[in-house]
Amino acid sequence: MRTIVFACALVCLASAPALAQEPAPLPPLAPYEVPPLGDAGPRPQGAVPAAPSPAWRPQPALSPAPRGPDRDAVDAPASGPRAFQLDVGISTEFPLALGGFLGAELPGRLLLQVGAGVMPGAYSGAVNSLLTGVGAYDSTVAGFIQNALSNSFVLRASAGWRPFADHGLELLGGYTLVTLGGTTTEGDVVNAVLAEAGSSQRVTAGSGATIPLSATMHNVHATIGWRWLMAGDHLVVRASLSYLQCLAANVGVSLPSQGQAMETAVNQQLNAYVSPYLTSYVKAPLAGLSAAYRF
Numbered sequence: 474m475r476t477i478v479f480a481c482a483l484v485c486l487a488s489a490p491a492l493a494q495e496p497a498p499l500p501p502l503a504p505y506e507v508p509p510l511g512d513a514g515p516r517p518q519g520a521v522p523a524a525p526s527p528a529w530r531p532q533p534a535l536s537p538a539p540r541g542p543d544r545d546a547v548d549a550p551a552s553g554p555r556a557f558q559l560d561v562g563i564s565t566e567f568p569l570a571l572g573g574f575l576g577a578e579l580p581g582r583l584l585l586q587v588g589a590g591v592m593p594g595a596y597s598g599a600v601n602s603l604l605t606g607v608g609a610y611d612s613t614v615a616g617f618i619q620n621a622l623s624n625s626f627v628l629r630a631s632a633g634w635r636p637f638a639d640h641g642l643e644l645l646g647g648y649t650l651v652t653l654g655g656t657t658t659e660g661d662v663v664n665a666v667l668a669e670a671g672s673s674q675r676v677t678a679g680s681g682a683t684i685p686l687s688a689t690m691h692n693v694h695a696t697i698g699w700r701w702l703m704a705g706d707h708l709v710v711r712a713s714l715s716y717l718q719c720l721a722a723n724v725g726v727s728l729p730s731q732g733q734a735m736e737t738a739v740n741q742q743l744n745a746y747v748s749p750y751l752t753s754y755v756k757a758p759l760a761g762l763s764a765a766y767r768f
Contacts, residue, residue: 556580560709562765564588568596569651569717570627574763576709582635584645589628592651597622600757609754613665614747621686621724625653631696641700646693649717653688663726667739670746674739676728685727690751692719698761711763719755722748 557579564574572590579585601622605615633645663684664675676684698713724747728736 559768560765561768562709562763564590564711564761564763564765566627566629566715566759566761568592568599568757569649569759570629571596572627574765576765578635582638584631584633584635584643586631586633586645586647587629589626592622592625592627592653597625603757604754607754610750611669613669614750617663617666617686617724617747618688621653621655621688624655625651627651629694631694633696635700641702643696643698643700643711643713645696645698647696649692649694651688651690651692653686653690655686663739663743666746667742670742672739672742672746674735674742676726676731676735676739686724687727688722688724688747688751690719690755691721692717692755694718694759696761702767707767709763709765709767711761711765713761713763715759715761717755717757717759719752722751722755724748724751 558577560574560576560578562574563572565571566588569592570588570590571593572588574586574588576584576586597619601615601619604610604618605612610618628650629647630649631645631647633643633647635641635643667674667676694715694717696713696715698711700709700711702709724743725740726736726743728739
């Protein structure tokens, strides 16, 4: 047994120096060889340039990734319709007037409109025939009014609101002034009205002289309409329905050859008799149509 232990000790002592030695370093790795892109220098005659390694491929140039939207940037507001619009065109209100039209739309879709025109003979004839047909007045008063309507001027002023930004509905109300002026060469027309009114006053008849007639009506109106924008929002077409109500009226004749006292007395009688017909029966629906250019 002693012999075996002694032999093991000798083996261990003999192998200790070999274990204490450091391992031999590994040989250095060969550097990555980049194949030459061109003739970098003279080669020996007959030398063939080394082919690039199959593992090497030219890499494409990297393009910058597309930049996303800047979340901190403030978007520019989308362009919309202007807060102020101006329309100029022509309009008609049947059976009241035919003439020009001017309209403006203010911030908040507030509307201002004004129109001026005349009452054509066809319009005045339709009004007079309608009122006579419904029994508003008889042929005597109708003859007087028809002569007074032969030359008339109409002025309309309205204000309103367009309640919906994306729709053409328009609501308006306002004032209408109608001034009527005409002449008659028949004094009998005036005398017939005076007689019907129970007046003893008479004008000279049968002389052939013209007698100027006049009438003024103050009215209010309410309108509901719709507008369409065309031709790149430069053409504005409107259609409307209105209700007209006469609040006050004044009629008269001019009698310079018969004196101021006679003229005043006749006009008092005419106003007392004819004006109530106008305020009572001039309640009419109107159909409107207009076309305007928007600036």
